[in-house]
Amino acid sequence: MKILLTGADGQVGYELLRCLQGLGEIVACNRARLDLADLDAVRDAVRALRPDLIVNAAAYTAVDRAESEPELALRVNAQAPGVMALQAREVGAALVHFSTDYVFSGDKEGPYTEGDRASPINVYGETKLLGEQAIIASGAPYLILRTSWVYGMRGNNFLRTMLRLAAEREEVRVVDDQVGAPTWSRTVAQTTAHILVQAQAGGPRWWREQRGTYHLAAQGETSWAGFAQAIMEESGSACRVAPIPSSAYPAAARRPRNSRLDCSKLTQRFCRLPDWRESLALCMH
Structure with missing residues (x-):
């Protein structure tokens, strides 16, 4: 199997490059090699390579900056995946694409299921939803995997920001009224690889039967302040975490109050997902 992996230098892409080893020949592209x-x-790359599988881990993820760069976010998060999907259909490839809890407004009381209506409240979420819709409309075999609060020991993310601030300050102020599940980038990659092993064994019929959108996030829930406190505990830092409301932390983009994802569809069909706290400990040690 020939696999085209985009975003290979990103948090999830870096882990995917390692977790997908053994599934086939991987052609890994960072932004320098393939800019979405x-x-x-993008069109030419798929046509030239003619992969059996495209794994799109590239995205425009600067949530606040997207508010002032909507055209660029739209191109990378919506139009490029749409082009990929159309070309995948042309060359007979399947597509795995990663999306986000930010396609939801956050107004629901319980965890979001795949069947809940998407209603994003910021540009980033809007462009990611348009990307999902373009893939679904293409007619290509696809998996859309929505995840949440992704972190790791590489790239720009909440974990690394907290570790840096803990080394500089005695106290950090962190939002406590947004709830979700911090998800290690390796969890996303390992789960994706596990699913693709099943897909490889099942062939075209598997893709016809299993294609669709799935929620893929760590189990359990916490607030950003709770996540920060757990980071301090795991790192042995004496830095205090002061919980604050979202209103005390102005940002260009609004964030969903509720980012919880119901992952039972994925766990019932494919594999279990780890608890967020256990994954954080593994990541940091």
Whole structure:
């Protein structure tokens, strides 16, 4: 199997490059090799390579900056995946694409299921939803995997920010009224690889039967302040975490109050997902 992996330098892409070993020949592209903002390059890359599988781990993820760069976010998060999906259909490839809890408004009381209506409240979420819709409309075999609060020991993410601030300050102020599940980038990659092993064994019929959107996040829930406190405990830091409301932390983009994802569809069909706290301990040690 020939696999085209985009975003290979990103948090999830870096882990995928390691977890997908053994599934086939991996052609790993970072932004320097394949920039999703260049739609012609995306089209040409799929046509030239003719992969059996495209795993799209590239995205525009700067949530606040997207508010002032909506055209770029749209191109990378919506139009490029749409081009990929159309080309995948043309060359007979399947597509795995990663999306986000930010496609939801956060107004629901319980965890979101795949069947709940998407209603994003920021540009980033809007562009990710448009990307999902373009993939579904393409007719290509696909998996859309929505995840939440992704972190790891690489790249720009909440974990690394907290570790840096803990080394500089005695106290950090962190939002406590947004709830979700911090998800280690390796959990996303390992789960994806586990699913793709099943897909490889099942062939085209598997894709016809299993194609769709799935929620893939760690189990359990916490607030950003709770996540920060857990980071301090795991790192042995004496830095205090002061919980604050979202209103005390102005940002360009609004965030969902509730980012909890119901992952039972994925766990019932494919594999179990780890608890967020256990994954954090593994990541940091």
